[in-house]
Amino acid sequence: MKLTKDKKILIVGLGVIGAAYADALTEQGYCVYAITRSKETLDIAKEKGIIFKGINKPEKEFVEQADLVVFALYPHVFEEWIDSYQWMLKSGAVITDVTGVKTCIVYKIQEKLRDDVEFIPAHPMAGRESKGIQFADKNVFKKANYIITPTEKNTEDAIELCEDLGKVLGFEKISRLTPEKHDYMIAFLSQLTHVIAVSLMTASNDDSLYNYSGDSFKDLTRIANINDEMWSELFALNREALLKEIDKFETQMSKMRDLIDASDKDGMREMMKKSTENKLAFDAKFQKNK
Amino acid sequence: MKLTKDKKILIVGLGVIGAAYADALTEQGYCVYAITRSKETLDIAKEKGIIFKGINKPEKEFVEQADLVVFALYPHVFEEWIDSYQWMLKSGAVITDVTGVKTCIVYKIQEKLRDDVEFIPAHPMAGRESKGIQFADKNVFKKANYIITPTEKNTEDAIELCEDLGKVLGFEKISRLTPEKHDYMIAFLSQLTHVIAVSLMTASNDDSLYNYSGDSFKDLTRIANINDEMWSELFALNREALLKEIDKFETQMSKMRDLIDASDKDGMREMMKKSTENKLAFDAKFQKNK
Numbered sequence: 176m177k178l179t180k181d182k183k184i185l186i187v188g189l190g191v192i193g194a195a196y197a198d199a200l201t202e203q204g205y206c207v208y209a210i211t212r213s214k215e216t217l218d219i220a221k222e223k224g225i226i227f228k229g230i231n232k233p234e235k236e237f238v239e240q241a242d243l244v245v246f247a248l249y250p251h252v253f254e255e256w257i258d259s260y261q262w263m264l265k266s267g268a269v270i271t272d273v274t275g276v277k278t279c280i281v282y283k284i285q286e287k288l289r290d291d292v293e294f295i296p297a298h299p300m301a302g303r304e305s306k307g308i309q310f311a312d313k314n315v316f317k318k319a320n321y322i323i324t325p326t327e328k329n330t331e332d333a334i335e336l337c338e339d340l341g342k343v344l345g346f347e348k349i350s351r352l353t354p355e356k357h358d359y360m361i362a363f364l365s366q367l368t369h370v371i372a373v374s375l376m377t378a379s380n381d382d383s384l385y386n387y388s389g390d391s392f393k394d395l396t397r398i399a400n401i402n403d404e405m406w407s408e409l410f411a412l413n414r415e416a417l418l419k420e421i422d423k424f425e426t427q428m429s430k431m432r433d434l435i436d437a438s439d440k441d442g443m444r445e446m447m448k449k450s451t452e453n454k455l456a457f458d459a460k461f462q463k464n465k
Numbered sequence: 466m467k468l469t470k471d472k473k474i475l476i477v478g479l480g481v482i483g484a485a486y487a488d489a490l491t492e493q494g495y496c497v498y499a500i501t502r503s504k505e506t507l508d509i510a511k512e513k514g515i516i517f518k519g520i521n522k523p524e525k526e527f528v529e530q531a532d533l534v535v536f537a538l539y540p541h542v543f544e545e546w547i548d549s550y551q552w553m554l555k556s557g558a559v560i561t562d563v564t565g566v567k568t569c570i571v572y573k574i575q576e577k578l579r580d581d582v583e584f585i586p587a588h589p590m591a592g593r594e595s596k597g598i599q600f601a602d603k604n605v606f607k608k609a610n611y612i613i614t615p616t617e618k619n620t621e622d623a624i625e626l627c628e629d630l631g632k633v634l635g636f637e638k639i640s641r642l643t644p645e646k647h648d649y650m651i652a653f654l655s656q657l658t659h660v661i662a663v664s665l666m667t668a669s670n671d672d673s674l675y676n677y678s679g680d681s682f683k684d685l686t687r688i689a690n691i692n693d694e695m696w697s698e699l700f701a702l703n704r705e706a707l708l709k710e711i712d713k714f715e716t717q718m719s720k721m722r723d724l725i726d727a728s729d730k731d732g733m734r735e736m737m738k739k740s741t742e743n744k745l746a747f748d749a750k751f752q753k754n755k
Contacts, residue, residue, distance in 0.1 A: 300679045320677050350677065360677050363669055368681040370725075371661060373740040374717035378710070379653055382743070385750045387610050387640065387650050389590045391658040393751060394684045399744040403737035407730040414725055420668070421722050427664035428718075432711050435660075435704055440697040447693035450663040453672070454689040460675040461683060 176242065176269060176332065178339040180204050185241035186226075187256065189216050191303050192273050193247030194311030198225040199344045202313070208241060216308050238263035243336070246272040249408055250280050257284055266291040269333050271340065273299050275361060275405075276412045277324045277354035285328050295333040298322045298357065299346065300365070306402045313345070321346035324354045362416035367424055369406060370417070372399040466532060466559060466622065468629040470494050475531035476516075477546060479506050481593050482563050483537030484601035488515040489634045492603070498531060506598050528553035533626070536562040539698055540570050547574055556581040559623050561630065563589050565651065565695075566703045567614045567644035575618050585623040588612045588647065589636065590655070596692045603635070611636035614644045652706035657714055659696060660707070662689040 176182070184200055186193050189211040197207050197220065209229035211217055220226045230237055238244075238260065246253045253272060264270070270292060274280055281296045288294050301319035303310045321341035325334050334351070341349040352360065375392075376399035410417055427446075434442040466472070474490055476483050479501035487497050487510065499519040501507055510516045520527055528534075528550065536543045543562060554560070560582060564570055571586045578584050591609035593600045611631035615624050624641070631639040642650065665682075666689035700707055717736075724732040 300677065319679060322677065352677075360674050363674055364678050364682045367668075368665070368685045370718070370721050371665065371685060372681075373737055374714055374721055375658070375661065376740040376743045376747070377736060378657075378714045378717050382746055382750070384650050384653055385747045387590065387612065387642075388654050388747070388751055389609060391662075391688050392654040393747075394687050395658045395661060396744060396747065397684050398681050399740045400748075401737045401741055403734040403741070406737060407733040410725050410733060411728045411730055414728060417725060418722065421718070421725070424664055424668045425715075425718065425722075427668050428660070428711070428715065431660050431664055432708065432715075435700050435707060435711070438701045438704060440701055443697035443700060444693040446667060447663055447691045447696060450666040450689045451691055451693070453666045454686060456672055457666070457675045457678070457683075457686065458690075460672070461678055 176267075176336055178243070178336055178343060180206075182206075182242040183208060183240050185210065185238065185244045186247060187211075187244060188247040188252075189220050189226075189229075189308050189311075190247055191306050191308070191310050192299065192301075193245070194220060194225060194308040195313045195315065196245055196247060196273075196344065198223070198311060199313035199316065201225050201227070203343050205343070208237065210237070219308050233260045233263060235263045239265045241265065241268060243340070244268060244270040245340075246270065246274075248272075249405060250274050250276065250412055251408065254280065254284065257287060261287075261289055261292065264289070264292050268292050269336055270294050271297050271337055273297065275365070275409050277357045279358075279412045281324060281326060281354045285326060293328075293330065293333045295329050295337045296324045296326075296354065297337050297341070298324065298361070299341075299344070301346075305400070306405070316345045318347055321349045322357055323349070323351050324357045325351060326354065358413050358416045359420075362413055362420045363423075366406075366410060366413060366417045367420045369398055369401060370410075370421060371424070372396050373401060375399070466557075466626055468533070468626055468633060470496075472496075472532040473498060473530050475500065475528065475534045476537060477501075477534060478537040478542075479510050479516075479519075479598050479601075480537055481596050481598070481600050482589065482591075483535070484510060484515065484598040485603045485605065486535055486537060486563075486589075486634060488513070488601060489603035489606065491515050491517070493633050495633070498527065500527070509598050523550045523553055525553045529555045531555065531558060533630070534558060534560040535630075536560065536564075538562075539695060540564050540566065540702055541698065544570065544574065547577060551577075551579055551582065554579070554582050558582050559626055560584050561587050561627055563587065565655070565699050567647045569648075569702045571614060571616060571644045575616060583618075583620060583623045585619050585627045586614045586616075586644065587627050587631070588614065588651070589631075589634070591636075595690070596695070606635045608637055611639045612647060613639070613641050614647045615641060616644065648703050648706045649710075652703055652710045653713075656696075656700060656703060656707045657710045659688055659691060660700075660711060661714070662686050663691060665689070 301315040
């Protein structure tokens with residue numbers, strides 16, 4: 176299947192990511208259908224003109240029109256949806272998702288899915304600190320990574336369809352990773368950073384300090400305003416990988432703490448030099464990818 | 466003494482901060498003298514037109530002209546300078562500094578200083594990740610805090626002179642704190658954040674991960690490119706306060722780790738809600754101060 180403009184795309188869940196998908200796809204001239212639980216959200220979507228048609232509860236005639244279905248739901252809601260409504264999907268439809276963890280969900284969904292429907296998992300690595308359609312912004316995709324995590328069950332055709340979707344949405348970089356490599360990467364780059372930001376933001380009871388903040392504390396706590404419902408679920412689902420990355424970070428924190436405790440300036444400098452070296456390598460990669 | 470334009474200001478050390486002071490003060494019409502060790506730095510300063518006159522080594526006729534002397538040196542170099550050259554200072558001169566730690570240096574310098582010279586300590590909370598005159602930028606002061614840390618030995622007259630200096634340099638907010646409160650604040654807001662950034666930036670040996678970074682890892686490691694000579698000295702000098710703040714942070718990290726280990730979503734959500742609440746309070750203060 177090619178992502179031609181006659182294809183009907185259904186988005187399930189018009190949250191901050193689903194609504195941004197709808198907006199970007201409508202703007203590119205696609206016919207976007209939506210199912211979202213809240214009446215108010217649907218009204219906003221219609222008012223904004225980011226969907227063609229939408230309903231609040233799955234109905235067979237509505238669902239079976241779709242060639243491509245994007246699930247922008249919390250992981251457990253996605254799974255429940257498949258359990259309850261997959262019978263409504265058109266034979267030959269392709270489904271994808273936006274879930275921030277992969278190993279725990281991908282194999283399970285592929286296992287329980289009908290044989291005549293293909294699930295190609297993906298993770299748009301973009302988001303906002305706030306949730307809901309009113310914060311949806313299709314521009315967050317422009318500098319972001321779109322990661323497809325195919326398994327042995329996927330066809331090259333569906334992977335390419337998913338890559339096309341990433342291109343249409345405007346992602347700057349589109350990659351393929353195994354679900355396992357994805358989860359290890361996301362544990363380090365995204366989940367660990369959220370654990371750190373939350374820990375830092377709750378570490379002091381003295382809010383008079385905030386009066387004197389410079390940019391470093393501000394930068395390290397940017398993501399401390401956090402959607403607790405989503406992130407607690409994502410942390411629990413990626414528990415093992417995340418614990419490993421937390422432990423790696425904690426090893427370094429202890430090492431630096433010991434050096435400070437011992438007033439070992441040479442040891443501190445060695446660690447700081449390594450940090451500077453890694454940061455320059457990171458910047459070079461990050462720039463190249465932009 | 467008032468900071469009128471007939472006053473002669475001497476800056477000792479044209480690093481990234483000292484040179485930015487020189488630039489800002491010259492622009493405001495002050496007559497700026499400078500002493501800096503490197504010939505090359507002095508040439509650049511002259512070329513840029515940010516000083517009126519400069520030399521590489523202290524000379525009595527040069528030093529004794531100054532009404533106000535700003536020491537923009539590493540802490541131990543500042544102390545050595547006072548030991549060796551304070552005899553050159555004009556009677557009635559006021560001296561100040563830019564040192565990022567206070568308790569360990571303020572009392573010591575005030576103790577050993579001549580009775581006819583007053584030291585009023587200050588910390589411009591602004592900087593760059595890079596060192597040296599070529600990275601000096603007077604615009605970094607515009608959104609920053611200027612903190613004066615007077616002791617019982619200081620006169621109101623000198624404190625006000627220092628406040629005027631902060632205003633002329635363009636700082637948005639000028640405050641007074643005790644040296645002790647300053648060091649506790651800086652341990653949490655600035656030193657701890659650097660410890661975290663360095664630990665995070667050195668936590669993984671797998672730099673292929675950097676290819677997939679989103680904004681959160683980038684934000685948390687912005688300051689991981691670090692002047693190791695300066696920061697190791699600052700960490701060691703503020704050892705006790707910093708260890709306490711590291712321990713507060715580590716308590717929170719352990720708490721979150723335990724919650725993840727136990728897949729305790731309610732516990733995680735509670736901590737995340739506290740984080741969001743604190744972040745909103747921080748943003749409100751930070752905005753108000755801008």
